[in-house]
Amino acid sequence: MSVLDRIELHQGDLTRLEVDAIVNAANSTLLGGGGVDGAIHRAAGPQLLAECRTLGGCPTGEARLTRGYRLPAPWVIHTVGPVYRGAPDDPRLLADCYRNSLELAAAHQLRRIAFPAISCGVYSYPIEEAAPIALETTCAFLRRHPLPARVVFVLFSPEYYRVYQQELARLREKDP
Numbered sequence: 001m002s003v004l005d006r007i008e009l010h011q012g013d014l015t016r017l018e019v020d021a022i023v024n025a026a027n028s029t030l031l032g033g034g035g036v037d038g039a040i041h042r043a044a045g046p047q048l049l050a051e052c053r054t055l056g057g058c059p060t061g062e063a064r065l066t067r068g069y070r071l072p073a074p075w076v077i078h079t080v081g082p083v084y085r086g087a088p089d090d091p092r093l094l095a096d097c098y099r100n101s102l103e104l105a106a107a108h109q110l111r112r113i114a115f116p117a118i119s120c121g122v123y124s125y126p127i128e129e130a131a132p133i134a135l136e137t138t139c140a141f142l143r144r145h146p147l148p149a150r151v152v153f154v155l156f157s158p159e160y161y162r163v164y165q166q167e168l169a170r171l172r173e174k175d176p
Contacts, residue, residue, distance in 0.1 A: 003142040004172055007135070007151050010114070011161040014154040015043035020110040021075035022068070022154075023101050025118045028057050028080050030064065035121040036156075040076060044069040048076065061096030063104045075110060077101045081119030084126065091133055094119055098137040106147045114152040117160050127160050131167040139171065 014022050014036060025036045030052040032041040041048055047069040055078075058064045063079040079101050082093040097118050105113045115134065119125035138151055155161040 002172075002175055003139050004168065004175060006142050006149060007138060007153070007168065009161060009164050009168065010152050010154045011156070011158065012154060013039070013156070014114055014116050015039050015071060017114045017152065017154060018072040019112040019114045019150075019152060020073065020148070021065075021077050021105055021108075021113045022071065022073045023063075023113060023115045023118070024076050024078045025116050025121065025123075026058065026078040026080055028059065030055055030058055030078050033122075036116045040071070044071045044076065052078070061093045061100065063097070063100040065104055065108065073114070075108070077104050077113065079118060081123055081125065084119060084124040090125070091129075094125065094130060094133050095137040098134055099141055102138065102141045102145070102148065102151070106145050110148055112150040112152065113148045114154050116154055116156070117164075120160065127163045131160075131163050135164070135167050135171060139175075 024040045027033045051066045058080050060080045066076050068074045068076050079097040081097050082090050120127050120130050
């Protein structure tokens with residue numbers, strides 16, 4: 001079985017997925033914001049904010065774990081993506097978000113996790129540059145680890161979904 005068989009694409013609302021953990025594209029305070037972050041905080045309820053206040057924030061590229069509260073997913077992995085500037089560190093920091101989130105999931109024996117397109121909203125990372133980083137980093141991790149058994153990329157817009165489909169097809173051609 002190829003590691004690509006452990007990856008799934010889904011178009012829709014990340015906050016409605018029944019997985020072990022959803023990944024929040026958070027800001028460094030972890031105290032809520034716009035986009036995915038705001039949607040997750042609204043869906044999870046005020047207990048999520050209360051727990052996030054105890055964490056003391058999160059640097060770019062790192063990840064933190066909280067309960068999911070009112071979400072269908074029992075856990076939330078918060079990671080802070082880079083604000084896109086076209087800087088040489090942008091790709092590494094974005095890859096760190098995926099790698100550190102996957103490491104946290106594996107350490108907690110989480111079998112199914114779901115990612116949004118980290119940094120592609122208000123942080124302006126171009127989806128055409130972000131999708132290969134997300135998928136290649138995930139594949140590299142899955143080659144070395146049995147968990148998570150399934151990684152779902154949840155893309156809110158049809159355009160983002162299409163870009164991820166094309167990138168996944170490109171990877172399948174390289175690794176049939």
